[in-house]
Amino acid sequence: MAQSEFPSGNGQSGGLERWFTDRLRWFRALDKRFQIAAAAGLAILLAGVAVLSLSLSGGNGGKQTDETVNPPPISREPSAAPVQPPTPGGLPASPNPLTGDVRPGGKVLAVKIDNVGAATQARQAGLNSADIVYAIRVEGGLSRLMAIYDSSHVPTSVGPVRSARETDLPILAAYGKVDFAYSGASNGFLPDLAKANVFNVTPSTYGGFSNGGSSPTFISPAAVFAQFPDAAVAPDIGLRFADAPNTPPGGTSADSFVVRMPAASFGFSWDGSKYLVSTDGHAAVTDSGQRDTTTNVIVQHVNIVPGRFTDGLDNNAVLSRTTGSGNADVYRNGLVYHCTWSKPTDSSPTTYSINGSPMTLQSGRTWIVLAS
Structure with missing residues (x-):
């Protein structure tokens, strides 16, 4: 078997010294050019040995680390939803866009x-919902x-x-497909519908x-949503809310007022927390006697023009133009x-x-009266 030229030592340091002494004499005996080449070769050899040693040791004294060999598993836990900052008035950043309530808005039914x-008005149901x-x-x-x-x-009905x-x-175009x-x-008008x-x-x-659809006829909203489930969710139709005491500047006291149409009227009286509704000069009620109420009232002044369709009588249908611009009287908090x-x-x-800034409402129900 071939023997290695490198001495094993066996505890004899003298043998190792003689081996290095012989190699040094051999090196000095070389021509200068061969000395340079031999030195360069030795440097390359030592560098390779060093790199190999680091690779085998994992760069950490020969010990493997979890960070290098076993990276921590990626967490699969869902991140927490960001907390929405409150808006002025204490309301969350995304209230119900139709009422300003903290309760999210659902799908829309008109x-x-x-x-x-008076007899018809006494039968009305569901208005306070x-x-x-x-x-x-x-x-x-x-x-x-x-x-x-x-x-x-x-409501139930x-x-x-x-x-x-x-x-x-x-009006409904702003709500999406409801x-x-x-x-x-x-x-x-049927083709347009x-x-x-x-x-x-x-x-x-x-x-x-x-009642087979004959007057008086009523519906269950829950049943309608069940059969027509694809209605649009309540969108932003332009209303802005900020609860008292964050009322806009510039309001004047108005505890009661009446909005008149040629053959109808709507009255509203502030009771300290809400407006009580009257229709045609008498208290408006819903659900067998409950007084109609509202949190806000907007009297939106619009152009009212003859409609495109007639029922064959002289009192042709009319169109209230809600697209465009105009004046409005907004009632909130008296x-x-x-x-x-x-x-x-x-x-x-x-x-x-109002004065170039958004007019805000108290969160709750709003009646919008389209008046000339």
């Missing part, structure tokens, strides 16, 4: 409600209501449900109308603010401003 005659109630002038100077509900809180009108669709419940419409961006909930599309409103397109939010 319902046309009959409002003609609405997020928003629109009071709209119709033919003959009379009025009809359109109540907006969201699926996060609905809503009605009496009546027919749709031309004013309704430009469920729209009504019973009937003029023949000329069929192609409108709404889910038409009528006696012909939904079997849940009471005060009135004289504002402006703007809605550039049918699908735009309606913004209400």
